[in-house]
Amino acid sequence: MKRRLLTAAIDSATLDSCLMAARNTHPDEFIGLLRGEERNGVVGVSGLLLAPFAEFHPDHSSFSEWHLPAGLGAVGTVHSHPNGVLLPSRQDKLLFGRSGPAHLILGPPYARSSAAFFGRDGKPLEFAIEG
């Protein structure tokens, strides 16, 4: 059985908010949640949510998954890699696997070209910037 390939679409204002938050948190790592909905194989991202009890450190960041309200509409996470490596770590893949279908990783210089999306399995997701 062939699985349908997911893609992502993020609105430009939301991407810019994520980039600004990551830039402001640098050299610590920023983490937040992405709000949106999945429809017809496309994960549409339309908002940045600040994660509850988030902690930002140079080499890792975290938030309390116990405090996520139900019905939040979160489709994934966004976090930064201040070292500029736009690939998920082993820990990232564990987080992605339990936190929704689309995950954004950002690195310096925090421009639109230094953003990458990954799926639940940690594999790259093609994405479009809208608006």
Ligand SMILES: [Zn+2]
């Ligand atoms: Zn990471």
